[in-house]
Amino acid sequence: MTGNRTFTMIKPDAVENGHIGAILDKINAAGFKIVAMKYTQLSKRDAEAFYAIHSERPFFGELVEFMTRGPIVSAILEKDNAVEDFRALIGATNPAEAAEGTIRKLYATSIGENAVHGSDSDENAAIEGAFHFAGREIF
Numbered sequence: 534m535t536g537n538r539t540f541t542m543i544k545p546d547a548v549e550n551g552h553i554g555a556i557l558d559k560i561n562a563a564g565f566k567i568v569a570m571k572y573t574q575l576s577k578r579d580a581e582a583f584y585a586i587h588s589e590r591p592f593f594g595e596l597v598e599f600m601t602r603g604p605i606v607s608a609i610l611e612k613d614n615a616v617e618d619f620r621a622l623i624g625a626t627n628p629a630e631a632a633e634g635t636i637r638k639l640y641a642t643s644i645g646e647n648a649v650h651g652s653d654s655d656e657n658a659a660i661e662g663a664f665h666f667a668g669r670e671i672f
């Protein structure tokens with residue numbers, strides 16, 4: 534995967550609250566092209582592996598419990614400067630600190646249940662995209 538791609542998940546809270554369509558509209562309106570997408574649910578093992586970097590953090594158990602409690606939408610998105618621009622579109626981790634108009638400001642409920650994931654580097658975007666999608670599922 535090249536530097537113009539990022540990986541996202543619409544998390545279980547946003548799916549439960551009926552925000553898939555609104556979030557995809559924001560993503561499209563911001564100029565991202567969807568190059569891979571699926572509706573799926575993470576197993577405990579998937580979530581522990583995906584968030585392994587946070588395994589020593591006090592909220593890790595809560596994070597795994599949350600991310601596995603219902604379906605998610607995962608996707609690979611393409612745009613110039615994808616990682617940075619997508620982080621700007623979603624806003625700060627804590628919705629209370631997220632800028633007006635960002636996806637987390639609009640749809641997240643707490644720092645833990647914050648509606649969307651966005652990769653934090655080109656390297657992690659490639660790793661996370663490959664974790665969720667086979668090569669033949671990426672267009």
Ligand code: ATP
Pocket residue numbers: 587592595596625626644645646647649650651652653
């Ligand atoms: P993400 O990686 O999901 O895009 P992020 O990069 O903004 O979010 P990280 O620091 O990578 O934030 O944290 C990963 C996820 O762990 C957060 O999105 C949130 O769901 C959860 N999390 C982070 N900090 C806390 C906290 N203090 N309490 C509870 N959950 C947290």
Ligand code: MG
Pocket residue numbers: 651653
């Ligand atoms: Mg992160």
